[in-house]
Structure formats: C-alpha cells, structure tokens
Amino acid sequence: MQAPAANRPQPEAQTDKTFFYVIGGEFTDTSFEEVLTRSNQIHGPFRSHDEAMSKWRALSFQSTGNAQVRYEIAEVAHRMDRRTILLG
Numbered sequence: 001m002q003a004p005a006a007n008r009p010q011p012e013a014q015t016d017k018t019f020f021y022v023i024g025g026e027f028t029d030t031s032f033e034e035v036l037t038r039s040n041q042i043h044g045p046f047r048s049h050d051e052a053m054s055k056w057r058a059l060s061f062q063s064t065g066n067a068q069v070r071y072e073i074a075e076v077a078h079r080m081d082r083r084t085i086l087l088g
Contacts, residue, residue, distance in 0.1 A: 018075060024070050
C-alpha cells in the first residue's frame with residue numbers, strides 16, 4: 001500500500017537563479033590581458049541578459065574614443081536549496 005501523497009517525502013526544493021554582470025574597464029594596452037586596477041568595474045547583478053545588455057551598451061558607447069576600454073557580460077548561475085535558504 002502506497003502512502004498518501006501528503007505523507008511521502010518530497011525532494012529538496014531547489015531554486016536555480018542566473019544573474020548577469022557587466023565587467024571590464026580600461027586595459028593597459030590593446031592586448032586586453034590586464035585591466036588597470038583603478039578602472040576595474042563590475043555592474044550588476046541583473047536578472048536578465050537584456051538588462052545587462054542595456055548596461056553594456058551604455059558603458060560601451062561612453063568609451064568609444066578609447067580603444068583600450070572593453071566590457072563583457074558574465075553569466076553566473078547560483079543554485080540554492082531549501083537548507084541554504086533556511087540556514088542562511
């Protein structure tokens with residue numbers, strides 16, 4: 001005999017969240033390997049790629065006169081289960 005649905009153990013509730021960040025700044029040269037410390041920027045988190053893209057466009061257009069400035073969109077997945085939420 002099977003236990004009623006209300007009495008059966010339930011799988012852990014999981015919440016998958018993806019956040020987007022716009023990162024970048026001015027690089028030391030056009031090899032784009034090292035960001036100048038004073039110009040390192042992180043913007044976000046944004047809940048959608050479209051929101052991050054809007055910020056990326058705004059930042060990119062502000063720096064069109066400087067060939068050493070670059071920004072990119074980074075996607076970060078954060079997974080939480082019920083224990084993480086309850087226990088902090």
